[in-house]
Amino acid sequence: MKVLLKKVANSLTVAVSVLLVAGFVYVLANSLPLGDFIYSIAFCYLAIAVLNYLVFGTAKLWHKPDELT
DSSP: OHHHHHHHHHHHHHHHHHHHHHHHHHHHHTTOOHHHHHHHHHHHHHHHHHHHHHHHSSOOSOOOGGGGO
16 A cells, blocks of 8 residues: 555656646746746645655655665
8 A cells, every 4th residue: 555655646746747847838938926836836845745754754755666666
């Protein structure tokens, strides 16, 4: 079960990273406030780190492949 949760956490990190790149282009193209966008993305990364801390005892964003066995 923990392996599945680690894979889900890794998937969330990848999804937020894609959102970061796509959202950055969108924010710049539409002249939206960059600070609000950065705050939102930082909150998402913080939420993932807190989830990992609560479940696994370590606040990290990525689990290495050798930890997924």
